Amino acid sequence: MTRRAARGLLIGAALALALAGGRAGADPGGSDSLDTYLRALADSTDRYFGISAAEVDTAGLDSALVYRLAHPHLERRGGGPRFGPWFSFDRAEGALWGGTAGWGSAGRAGEISARLGDAAGPNAWRGGAGYRKTWGARRGTSPRWNFEATGGRFAGVLDPDRGASFLRVLRALGDGSDRQHYSLREGVRVAVEREAPAWRAGLALRDQIELPLSTTTTWNLLRRPPEVIFNQPAVRGRARELRAEAAMRLPFLPFHMEGAFAASAEALGSDFDYDRMRLILGGEVPLAGVAAAVPQLEYGRLTGTALPQASFFLGGHNSLRSLPAEELGGTVKALARLDVFFIPDLLALAHLPHPTALPIQGALFAAAGAVSGHDPYGGAGAASNAWPARAAWRSEVGGGLLYRPGFPDPRSSLRANWAWPLGPGAGVRVSLEYAAPLDLLRILK
Amino acid sequence: MFALRPLVLALLLAPASGSAPGPTLAVEDTLHTEVPEVLVSAPRVTLDEILGRVARGEARRESLLTDQSFTGTVRLVRDVIGNRPPRPVMEGVWRVFRKRPDRVRSVLLRRWEAKTGKGRGGPPIQMDFSPGMGEDVVNFAFQPSARREYRYRIAARDLVGGHVVYRLAFEPRSPLATDAPRGLVWVDTNDFVIVREEVEFARSPVPLLLESIPRMVVERTRVGPHWVLSRVLMRVVLTVPMPSVGRFLDVSIHYDDYHLNQGIPDSVFVGDGRR
Numbered sequence: 001m002t003r004r005a006a007r008g009l010l011i012g013a014a015l016a017l018a019l020a021g022g023r024a025g026a027d028p029g030g031s032d033s034l035d036t037y038l039r040a041l042a043d044s045t046d047r048y049f050g051i052s053a054a055e056v057d058t059a060g061l062d063s064a065l066v067y068r069l070a071h072p073h074l075e076r077r078g079g080g081p082r083f084g085p086w087f088s089f090d091r092a093e094g095a096l097w098g099g100t101a102g103w104g105s106a107g108r109a110g111e112i113s114a115r116l117g118d119a120a121g122p123n124a125w126r127g128g129a130g131y132r133k134t135w136g137a138r139r140g141t142s143p144r145w146n147f148e149a150t151g152g153r154f155a156g157v158l159d160p161d162r163g164a165s166f167l168r169v170l171r172a173l174g175d176g177s178d179r180q181h182y183s184l185r186e187g188v189r190v191a192v193e194r195e196a197p198a199w200r201a202g203l204a205l206r207d208q209i210e211l212p213l214s215t216t217t218t219w220n221l222l223r224r225p226p227e228v229i230f231n232q233p234a235v236r237g238r239a240r241e242l243r244a245e246a247a248m249r250l251p252f253l254p255f256h257m258e259g260a261f262a263a264s265a266e267a268l269g270s271d272f273d274y275d276r277m278r279l280i281l282g283g284e285v286p287l288a289g290v291a292a293a294v295p296q297l298e299y300g301r302l303t304g305t306a307l308p309q310a311s312f313f314l315g316g317h318n319s320l321r322s323l324p325a326e327e328l329g330g331t332v333k334a335l336a337r338l339d340v341f342f343i344p345d346l347l348a349l350a351h352l353p354h355p356t357a358l359p360i361q362g363a364l365f366a367a368a369g370a371v372s373g374h375d376p377y378g379g380a381g382a383a384s385n386a387w388p389a390r391a392a393w394r395s396e397v398g399g400g401l402l403y404r405p406g407f408p409d410p411r412s413s414l415r416a417n418w419a420w421p422l423g424p425g426a427g428v429r430v431s432l433e434y435a436a437p438l439d440l441l442r443i444l445k
Numbered sequence: 446m447f448a449l450r451p452l453v454l455a456l457l458l459a460p461a462s463g464s465a466p467g468p469t470l471a472v473e474d475t476l477h478t479e480v481p482e483v484l485v486s487a488p489r490v491t492l493d494e495i496l497g498r499v500a501r502g503e504a505r506r507e508s509l510l511t512d513q514s515f516t517g518t519v520r521l522v523r524d525v526i527g528n529r530p531p532r533p534v535m536e537g538v539w540r541v542f543r544k545r546p547d548r549v550r551s552v553l554l555r556r557w558e559a560k561t562g563k564g565r566g567g568p569p570i571q572m573d574f575s576p577g578m579g580e581d582v583v584n585f586a587f588q589p590s591a592r593r594e595y596r597y598r599i600a601a602r603d604l605v606g607g608h609v610v611y612r613l614a615f616e617p618r619s620p621l622a623t624d625a626p627r628g629l630v631w632v633d634t635n636d637f638v639i640v641r642e643e644v645e646f647a648r649s650p651v652p653l654l655l656e657s658i659p660r661m662v663v664e665r666t667r668v669g670p671h672w673v674l675s676r677v678l679m680r681v682v683l684t685v686p687m688p689s690v691g692r693f694l695d696v697s698i699h700y701d702d703y704h705l706n707q708g709i710p711d712s713v714f715v716g717d718g719r720r
Contacts, residue, residue, distance in 0.1 A: 033606025034633060034640075035667070041631075041641055042676075045662050049678045051531055052695035056518045056538065058702070064554040065540050069713075075552060197590030249593070254618070284619045292621045343620045343648075356656045357684035359648070406651030410624035437621050 086117050089173040092182040092231045093155050094121025094217035106132045106146075119155070121216030128152010143196040151188040155213060158183050158232055159313045159326055161278065161300075167434050176218070176226035179316075179325040183234035183309050184211040199248040200444055207240050207269075210309055227324070232377060234309040237271030239264055249444060255283030258441050262310075274304030278312075282441045287340070294339045294437045301386060302331040306374035314371045314394075317433035318440060321365070322396040322419035324429075330381065331373030334388055339365045341402070341437060361402040363415070368395035395422040412436045492599055495611060495632070496592065502637030503584045506672055510578045512544040512709040513673070516554070518699040519572055525680060526693035534559050534690055541574045548714045549576035559689075580674050583639050583663050586615045587630070594618060600629060609634045616647075624650045626661070638672045640665050656682040668703045675700055 046053045068074060086098040098117020104110055116127035130150035136143060157168075158181040172178035187208030194201050212233030218226050247258040262276040282296035298319075300312045312333035316325030319335055345359035354360075370388035375381040382389060398419035405414065417431045436443070490498075521535040538555040542548075551574045581588075586595045600612040611634060616627035628644035642663040649655045659680045666675035677698040686692040 034608045034610070037603070037605040037610070038631075038640060038664070038666075042664055045664065045676070045678060048660065049662075049680070049695055049697065050522075050525065051533065052520060052522045052525065052697045053676065053678055056516070056699050056701060058516070061516060061538060061540075061554050065552060068540075068552045068554065254593070284621055286618060286620055289620055292619060294621075341621060355684065356649075357653050359652055404623065405653040406623075406649065406655070407653070410650055411621060 086115050087169075088117075089169050089217075090155075090178060090180075090182055091172060091176070091215045091217050091226055091229070092121065092213040093119040093126070096120065096126060098127065106134045109133075115152075122213075126153055126155060128154060143194050146193040146195060146202075147191070148193075149188065149190045153184065153186040155182050155184050157181065158234060158309050160276075160310060161312070162318070165434070167432065172226075173221060175222040175224045176220040177224075178226075179228045179327075181232035181308075181326060182213050184213050185209070186211065187238075193245075195444075197444065200246065200442075202245045204243040204245070205241070206243070207238070209237070210234050210239050211236055232308055235272075235305075235307050238269070239272055240268040240270035242268065247442065247444060250283075253283065254285060255281060256438070256441050256444060257281050264304075264310075272305045272307060272310075274302060274307060274310055276300070276302045276310050280440050282438045284437065290344060291340055291342045292437070294341065296335075296337050296339075296438065296440045298333065298335040298440055300333040302373070306331050306376070308376035311374070311376040312371055313376075314369055317415075317417070317431060317435055320367055320369050320394060320396055320419075321398060321417045321431055321433075322421040322426075322429045323394070328371050329376040330371030330388075332386065332388055333369070333371045335367065335369035335440075337365065337367035337369075337440075339363055339437065346401070358403065361404070361413070363400040363402055364398070365400070365417075365419075366395070366397045368393055370394065396420060397422060398428075409436060492597060492613075495599070495613070495634075495637075496587065496597060498634075498637040499584075499587045499613075499632055499639065500589050500592075502632075503579070503587060503639065506636070506638050507579045509671060509706075510545075511706050512542070513578060514540065514542045514704045514707070514709060515673070515700050516702045517541050517551070517572070517574060518697075518701070520695075520697045520699070521690060522695045522697075523689075523691040524693060525695045526682070531695075532559065533557075534694070537572060539572060539574070542709055542713050543574075543576055543578055544709050544711075544714065545578075547576045548711075549574055550714050580665075582677060583630075583642055583665065583674065586628070587639065594622070594625065607635075610640070623648050626650075628661075633672075636672070638665075640672060652684070654684060656684045658682070668705055671705050673700065673703055673705070 080103075082102040084100045084102075086096070086100050088096040096117045096119045098115060100113065100115040102111060102113045104112055110131055110133035112129065112131050114127070114129040116125065118124075119126050128151050130148065130152075132149075133147045135145040135147075156164075162180070168178050168180060185208045187206065189204060189206035189208065191202060191204035193203075212235070213231055214233065215229055215231045218229060220226070241262050241264040243260065243262040245258070245260040247256060249256055258280045260276075260278045264270040264272045264274050266273055278298070278300040280296065280298045282294065285293040285295070287293055302310055302312065308329070311329045311331060313326040313329045314320055314333065314335070315323030315327035319337075340363060342362045342364075344361070346362050347354040347358070347360050370392040372382040372385065372388035372392045382392060396419050398417055400415050400417040402413040402415045404412070412434055413436075415433050415435065417429075417433065419429045419431070420427070421429075516538060517540075518536065518538045520533065522531050523534050525531045536555070536557045537553065539551040539553055542550045542552075551572065585591060594617060595615045596618050597613055597615050600614040603610040603612070611632045612629055613632055614627070614629050617625035619625075623646075626644045626646050628642060630639045630643075631641040632638070633640050644661040644663065646658050649657055659682065661677075661679040663677050664675040665672045667673075679696045681694050681696060683690075683692045683694070
């Protein structure tokens with residue numbers, strides 16, 4: 001054996017012994033090594049966060065626990081009564097002043113809520129109560145059940161596809177530019193819904209007397225004449241309506257689909273006989289990380305009794321922005337819209353000094369939509385085919401500036417729009433809205 | 446003519462030797478080792494498979510817990526950036542009991558708030574601990590339902606003792622998802638459980654109030670065979686200074702003194718905490 005070979009053998013043996021000794025002395029799984037590895041990472045966390053990361057002083061905690069467990073009445077019990085104000089304003093109800101109360105938690109035994117207010121316009125009380133309960137945690141693949149029952153006498157917008165909006169109140173109160181129409185509903189509604197990460201399905205039944213409202217209030221803070229003075233009356237009658245709704249994420253595609261079907265028939269004890277169907281498809285498509293395209297498609301059709309309170313409307317921020325809100329109505333609606341949102345802060349790109357709390361984003365949009373069939377406003381209307389005629393279509397392009405405050409909804413933005421109609425029509429229309437990018441859908445979260 | 450050749454060589458070599466004086470370094474040339482090539486024929490684990498295993502590992506981790514109790518401490522420290530020394534503003538300590546399927550009770554053990562010139566710094570903080578033991582704050586981006594919302598990549602692999610630790614980076618697919626953070630998780634591939642997470646937001650989730658969240662760290666520790674939350678630390682920069690907390694603050698939650706699967710009696714939850 002040469003000297004070089006002997007030295008190599010010696011070193012190899014030493015390495016083997018060292019490795020063997022190391023393995024024998026440590027946890028076979030290497031847990032100590034992992035703990036040391038994580039401890040080193042935690043040490044860097046300690047250095048960064050300083051006293052925030054310091055260990056907790058545990059002195060006295062054991063005796064405090066014994067005392068607290070022996071005196072449970074000292075603990076704060078959640079779910080106590082909650083009270084709040086209720087204010088609304090529109091030209092049908094005038095100023096509504098009232099209050100709300102709540103008790104409990106929907107995730108526990110359930111939440112009871114109530115509200116009562118005085119509508120100054122018709123000089124009548126409005127109010128009601130509700131109960132809401134959820135079961136199961138919406139986590140992973142676990143579905144969650146939601147149950148809600150409400151009853152009372154409330155005024156609401158005529159368009160059944162629109163909900164409450166604080167901007168609507170501001171418009172009506174500020175300068176009378178609110179253009180929506182209102183009706184009164186009195187009765188009960190019960191809904192149950194099952195919600196999972198990839199889908200949602202719900203069933204609702206309502207038994208309500210629907211009543212028309214007339215304009216009672218024309219004043220506003222800026223003392224301007226209201227843009228719309230009349231209030232489109234609803235057809236009076238008892239509506240017993242069964243409504244089914246489903247939504248799902250499309251597999252392998254960044255799109256959501258939502259469908260709703262509502263039926264009211266004499267067999268249900270209703271004064272009305274109609275079927276109302278609405279389908280929506282929408283999604284977010286990232287564009288190189290600096291923009292996102294949001295296409296949305298909507299189709300709706302009402303067959304049977306053509307009620308104003310069940311019709312489809314066109315105009316406003318959630319349809320065509322170049323038209324005033326609810327400018328057109330019909331029993332068939334089709335809408336296609338593409339919004340492109342630019343993510344970077346425009347003021348920063350322009351090197352304009354501005355507060356960090358005020359990032360401004362830009363957006364471009366193009367849309368086309370139409371309504372046809374029976375006109376709820378009493379116009380000539382059109383043949384109630386399943387698809388609007390070519391002449392009924394309107395299209396537009398435009399842009400907007402967005403400010404996303406981050407709450408109450410983290411993805412919704414205050415948005416100023418400049419919309420130009422394509423073809424014959426009025427010039428640019430400027431509007432203000434507060435909406436999420438996918439504003440036609442109720443997003444699955 | 447021939448006598449000039451050594452002179453030229455001497456001139457050429459002279460600057461070199463003059464510019465590098467000092468010891469001559471030897472090169473080890475007596476030990477040679479040859480390692481034969483090893484053809485790795487085992488299939489490489491794909492990222493998709495790793496994500497699936499993480500989801501299953503996290504679900505298994507949760508399924509092994511039937512009840513737990515721990516001491517939860519929420520701490521608020523102001524002036525964590527700048528010339529002023531950091532000052533604790535508030536600290537609250539709770540003993541939290543959780544039991545499947547949905548029971549939770551939190552008992553306040555201590556609450557301390559810094560006094561200001563006008564008395565206490567603000568309204569007493571209230572903390573609601575959820576009944577779940579899934580620790581969404583750790584694995585929110587790795588739940589099966591989140592797979593289509595995030596984009597993932599393997600940032601690094603570390604060999605630690607007998608463990609292979611994957612560092613997986615994730616970020617939301619949609620640039621409009623401003624409320625969804627991006628970050629990095631450390632996954633121990635022995636259990637396929639997330640053992641550490643660092644999170645950041647590309648843009649402020651609430652621009653009106655928060656300028657930024659420079660750093661957020663979520664740490665887990667091992668208690669027996671179970672991995673559980675250890676610390677959640679977050680540095681927050683507000684857009685404007687707020688009364689009693691200032692503009693630069695740390696929010697931290699510490700989880701200590703775990704007791705797992707000890708069989709908490711139902712009587713602990715009587716009168717409280719059923720969701």
